[in-house]
Amino acid sequence: MNTVYLNNQFIPSNEAKISPMDRGFLFGEGIYEVIPCYEGKFIGLQPHLDRLYNGLKSLGIPSPFSNDKWTELCQKLVTLNNEANVAVYIHVTRGSSPIRNHAYPKDTIPTVFAFTFEIPTQPVPDKHSATAYKVSSQQDLRWKRCQIKSTSLLGNVMHFQHGINEGNKETILFNELDQLTEASSSNVFIVKHNIIMTPPLDNQILPGVTRHILLAILKEHSKFTIEERAISYKEVLNADEVWLTSSTKEIAPVVKIDNDMISSGEIGDIWLEAQRLFSQYKYQY
Structure with a gap:
């Protein structure tokens, strides 16, 4: 069973639960990133985080974490799931509100969900092994x-x-x-x-x-x-x-x-x- 991160907790994936009033569920109101990691080495971690910040800013959602905290989260998920070739998926929504309304609610706490999934061995410069x-x-x-x-x-x-x-x-x-x-x-x-x-x-x-x-x-x-x-x-x-x-x-x-x-x-x-x-x-x- 994979370990996932949800709102300050690392938990088994089957225990992760998000409110149906979450604006990510109701409106698709959120930002995500997919960051590849091979043998513990990330590709483009900082550019991915920079794009995450830009996306959150465009939606008026404050980033829940500092750059160091995001990096630590990604590294810990890779370690906990102990897989060689993975992508870290980060998903941030505006969070839950008791009332469904198109207008942005005030003072919501962003929902942060992250997990890893296995990806194929990294591509190599070889025409015979490449997928056409x-x-x-x-x-x-x-x-x-x-x-x-x-x-x-x-x-x-x-x-x-x-x-x-x-x-x-x-x-x-x-x-x-x-x-x-x-x-x-x-x-x-x-x-x-x-x-x-x-x-x-x-x-x-x-x-x-x-x-x-x-x-x-x-x-x-x-x-x-x-x-x-x-x-x-x-x-x-x-x-x-x-x-x-x-x-x-x-x-x-x-x-x-x-x-x-x-x-x-x-x-x-x-x-x-x-x-x-x-x-x-x-x-x-």
């Missing part, structure tokens, strides 16, 4: 504040399920101008003529931590040209390579979108180099 993704595409129908890592994930879940229903692993999204935004649970990169491109940060996409780390590594340790700019649907389909990035995928190569193969339909050489660099430097950011 086949994905669907849809118009992005989510809300217009996707930069907030909200627990209100219904839009993302519905887009993700569309891909699953089509026998795929993800769904890549495009706005009403047919410009790439992101995928339902990932950021997206494309490669064309050795130029690595990804959409710029705005309200349409989540500021992914893996995206952030990968860009920093590529700019510092590679000679590739990097562009953050609007990318059209046509450019995605005509790309030499397409990648998904997330905390649990790292850099995942996409070989097919809907019925269209990406280039030759094989994992590309630039993905191989990007994953090699990411594997080498990811703990430094």
Whole structure:
């Protein structure tokens, strides 16, 4: 039985109980993070915590803990659950109020829930062991504040399920101008003529931590040209390579979108180099 953290207690997961009047349950009013940890070493712990603070601030929820306290919580959960490859899930809501009302209640105490779950062995720069993704595409129908890592994930879940229903692993999204935004649970990169491109940060996409780390590594340790700019649907389909990035995928190569193969339909050489660099430097950011 896994040990979880809930409101100042480390308890068995089957003993964790949250009030049905919690605004996270009633309104999806909360922020979450997923932080990967391999053999006791976190990837991007501080960027994840920084994004957590930014999300809480955007919802007017005070951070319940200091930076040191959050770090201690993450480390203790990993130790208590004694698993080699895990992600720490942190979930913070505004807390419970006796009255259901759309307006933010005053003086609520935030609910803090955290647990670990097992993740696969960390990806390696090897085309033979890499998972080649086949994905669907849809118009992005989510809300217009996707930069907030909200627990209100219904839009993302519905887009993700569309891909699953089509026998795929993800769904890549495009706005009403047919410009790439992101995928339902990932950021997206494309490669064309050795130029690595990804959409710029705005309200349409989540500021992914893996995206952030990968860009920093590529700019510092590679000679590739990097562009953050609007990318059209046509450019995605005509790309030499397409990648998904997330905390649990790292850099995942996409070989097919809907019925269209990406280039030759094989994992590309630039993905191989990007994953090699990411594997080498990811703990430094």
